[in-house]
Amino acid sequence: METPVHPIVEAQALDYLLAARRQAGLLPDEWRASPREVRRVAVIGAGTMGTGIVIALLEAGMAVVLLDRDDGVVEQGRQRIVQHYERRVSAGKMSGELAATRQSAWVVTTDWASLADVDLVIEAVYEDLAVKQEVFRRIDASAGPDALLATNTSYLNIDDIAAATRRPRNVLGLHFFSPAHVMRLLEVVRAAQTSPVALATGMALGARLGKTAVLAGNAFGFIGNRIYNAYRRECEFMLEDGAWPEDVDRALTALGFAMGPFAVADMSGLDIAWRMRRAQAATRDPRERYVSILDHLCELGRLGRKTGAGYYAYVDGRAAPTTDDVVRGLIERSSTQRGMTRRALAPETIQRRALLAMVNEAGLLLAEGVALRPSDVDVVLTEGYGFPRALGGPVFWARHQAAERLAADLQALCEAAGHGFVRADLSVFSGN
Incomplete structure (x- = not known):
């Protein structure tokens, strides 16, 4: 993975976000x-x-x-x-x-x-x-x-x-x-x-x-939740591919995220996402890749921190450092049902796949006009979702990646996700 943060790029990112926040308040x-x-x-x-x-x-x-x-x-x-x-x-x-x-x-x-x-x-x-x-x-x-x-x-x-x-x-x-x-x-x-x-x-x-x-x-999830859902979905794919929740959370907090996605899910309550998923079940295309691990956790009464267990088990409000046998069993069964041979994922692989999922979804919603300008996406993710300010936001990060490598990795992401995944045209990232 290309080094995501360099001191010069970090300074540029912070200056960029300052200007982007000012611009976000301007209506057409x-x-x-x-x-x-x-x-x-x-x-x-x-x-x-x-x-x-x-x-x-x-x-x-x-x-x-x-x-x-x-x-x-x-x-x-x-x-x-x-x-x-x-x-x-x-x-x-x-x-x-x-x-x-x-x-x-x-x-x-x-x-x-x-x-x-x-x-x-x-x-x-x-x-x-x-x-x-x-x-x-x-x-x-x-x-x-x-x-x-x-x-x-x-x-x-x-x-x-x-x-x-x-x-x-x-x-x-x-x-x-x-x-x-x-x-x-x-x-x-x-x-x-x-x-x-x-x-x-x-x-x-x-x-x-x-x-x-x-x-x-006015689109499902607006800007922030729509991108966060794409990010969380990719992180769930990585569980089936071979990572444990703590692998994903540690890799992303090491990158600068305030919390990893599975720790966040436990904190907010898994039943929130479960309720939304059940509401969408009737319209979900059965050909699309869908990870049911969270659903099974909720069926077991593991709704997160508030019930003492979710992806992690909690004692006196503190999460265990690793997931337990119940969670690992559910994840391994999901991998087997998918017909996948589990392979450990390097932290750099986890980081890049998570970022690419955000980048792709940002491209789609910009093309649809859900966000006014590319910089608005970065403001939303850094202000509301714990995205590392040193990376400037998913759009800023993508602009600082080698174009050929970025295109190849997005194509690989698309192929791994399978049916229903739409690859974005990142030319929408040009301009402010």
């Missing part, structure tokens, strides 16, 4: 408009994501209404926010006076009539289309006619959500990353009928929250 002329003033926001959903969004809004000086279905749920949300400010004060990171000011600017409720005077509604409920459509019908009936309506969906089609309202021009995606009051990235997602005013307001909100806002088109 046809979508530019004056943003609406946002003073009062309603957040629907008092779970971890919803309360994180509330804290982010409060820190930006806005008035917030937190709404959920019953008193018990909203009380749990209220306690999360109160405890957040108590911890900040006790750690000396915030004065008691400022914490009191922040907490005086929000209310919790179960009353949908409280949406009548808000400028923006952000939905952050369960990731299920029918649930979100029902929530948006209630929002549409309760919010004022000029209010903008945003969904925090990670994967769902925003056009389908907007169709549940009488104001699709006022509907957009605001994809926050968890914890929402900490993570710097905000994907602002444009649906088919989203107005320039709604987009401009979403981008301005991101800036006000101190986040890097990036415009994305």
